Amino acid sequence: YQRRVHGVIAPRFDKVYAALESRGVEKIGAMGFCWGAWAIFHESGRDGGKLCCGVNCHPSIKIEEFAFKKSVDALAERVRHPQLLFPCKGDPEYVQPGGSVQQILQRKPFGPDVVMHPFPERDHGFISQGDVTDEALGRDVATAVEMAINYFQKLL
Numbered sequence: 001y002q003r004r005v006h007g008v009i010a011p012r013f014d015k016v017y018a019a020l021e022s023r024g025v026e027k028i029g030a031m032g033f034c035w036g037a038w039a040i041f042h043e044s045g046r047d048g049g050k051l052c053c054g055v056n057c058h059p060s061i062k063i064e065e066f067a068f069k070k071s072v073d074a075l076a077e078r079v080r081h082p083q084l085l086f087p088c089k090g091d092p093e094y095v096q097p098g099g100s101v102q103q104i105l106q107r108k109p110f111g112p113d114v115v116m117h118p119f120p121e122r123d124h125g126f127i128s129q130g131d132v133t134d135e136a137l138g139r140d141v142a143t144a145v146e147m148a149i150n151y152f153q154k155l156l
Contacts, residue, residue, distance in 0.1 A: 045078030076104040082113035
């Protein structure tokens, strides 16, 4: 677990930070899809991490439980920066509005900037894998992308 999180994921974030900082970037946000949300949550809680916020599309932070036998709520407790979450149909209750992840994050100093926007009619993965030629699905993808852009513009 520690090797995976701190030995693999953190050094990759550090390389990205170095590249962005060399180009004059001062504030950094991240957008993750599925398990990418798990990486964002970990990075947001890491000493030395430089994320200012995260956008989590169909967040699969459940990997914390099923792969590593750790608590999702404990992971959420370590998060230090605002998060936008787009849960979908079938995603666990703890990442849905009113779930434990939202409750934990909103108790933090950055709580007012925590946003949950569910897509209850959409299957997990629709933002990155959905058929945007379907009018309704395309509209929901556009909504998520627009919300993500606005979130980054506000916090970065």
